[in-house]
Amino acid sequence: MRAAVTCSVFGLFVVAAVVYAQSPPPDLQKAREARSAAQNAGDEQGWARYTTDDFMVVNPTGDVLTKAERMAAIKGNKVANPPAQTDLKWRVFGDAALETFVLTIPAGPTRFTTVWVKQGGMWKVANVQQTLITKKP
Amino acid sequence: MSRTSRTLSVAVVATLAIMLGLSVQARQGQTVDPALKKAADARIAAGNTNPDTYRRYTLDDAYIGSPEGVVETVQSRIAAGKGQKPSQLKASDERFRMLGEAAAIHSFRVDGTNGQGQKTAQRRLEVWTKQNGEWKVAAVQVTDVAKP
Numbered sequence: 648m649r650a651a652v653t654c655s656v657f658g659l660f661v662v663a664a665v666v667y668a669q670s671p672p673p674d675l676q677k678a679r680e681a682r683s684a685a686q687n688a689g690d691e692q693g694w695a696r697y698t699t700d701d702f703m704v705v706n707p708t709g710d711v712l713t714k715a716e717r718m719a720a721i722k723g724n725k726v727a728n729p730p731a732q733t734d735l736k737w738r739v740f741g742d743a744a745l746e747t748f749v750l751t752i753p754a755g756p757t758r759f760t761t762v763w764v765k766q767g768g769m770w771k772v773a774n775v776q777q778t779l780i781t782k783k784p
Numbered sequence: 785m786s787r788t789s790r791t792l793s794v795a796v797v798a799t800l801a802i803m804l805g806l807s808v809q810a811r812q813g814q815t816v817d818p819a820l821k822k823a824a825d826a827r828i829a830a831g832n833t834n835p836d837t838y839r840r841y842t843l844d845d846a847y848i849g850s851p852e853g854v855v856e857t858v859q860s861r862i863a864a865g866k867g868q869k870p871s872q873l874k875a876s877d878e879r880f881r882m883l884g885e886a887a888a889i890h891s892f893r894v895d896g897t898n899g900q901g902q903k904t905a906q907r908r909l910e911v912w913t914k915q916n917g918e919w920k921v922a923a924v925q926v927t928d929v930a931k932p
Binding site: 701703705706707708709710711736738740741742743745747756757758760762764765773774776777778779780781782783 | 847849850851852853854855879881883884885886887889891905906907909911913922923925926927928929930931
């Protein structure tokens with residue numbers, strides 16, 4: 648009986664550890680929500696607070712855009728019904744974190760990899776890569 | 785001003801500019817770990833046709849996003865490269881960004897030629913992590929450039 652209880656408790660710890668490892672820390676989750684909200688509100692300054700100065704994004708056609716170019720695109724461009732993300736996964740490596748998900752944008756379903764970094768105590772996005780999904784797994 | 789003193793002035797200004805540049809780079813934490821650069825170069829050169837090199841520089845559970853938007857595994861990438869010759873890929877526009885001590889972004893463009901002799905180009909994002917003193921890729925995502 649004691650062995651069974653010990654195994655169960657150990658099992659719970661293992662499950663908890665795995666779940667935690669796949670979830671972002673609360674401050675990162677908060678930063679993510681604030682950045683998305685700013686983007687959907689067309690608030691480029693709010694979005695910029697959560698974006699590194701050397702940010703770059705590769706869009707589905709392989710073009711590279713800078714922070715200034717993205718800010719110009721976001722400015723005043725409100726998104727009423729943002730599409731839902733699927734297949735969201737996180738991996739955290741100390742002061743860096745990886746967020747991967749699928750989002751359907753006008754070009755079609757697209758795979759995103761977002762790289763977050765903690766700078767001066769604040770989580771910011773350093774890089775985004777987008778790839779159009781053209782083949783089923 | 786004589787030619788010698790002009791040359792000397794130019795040399796001093798150039799040296800100061802280089803020192804200032806290096807100092808700014810170091811302050812921003814952008815100095816690339818030589819071991820990371822070496823690992824990244826080796827990984828590009830080997831591609832997925834050398835299983836030992838691929839495994840050496842890739843985490844077993846790495847996230848690998850293909851140009852078709854499919855998530856692959858280390859095993860499937862190695863299987864795909866089996867019996868293939870290493871591609872003659874030319875990397876350009878390489879950029880390393882250190883994310884603290886134990887993670888880094890490596891982004892670059894690769895140009896090559898496909899089996900039909902057509903020019904191809906891709907943008908690649910690699911996220912590296914240092915574990916037990918070794919740099920390994922934790923995530924890769926590849927995007928085809930529409931107009932190579």
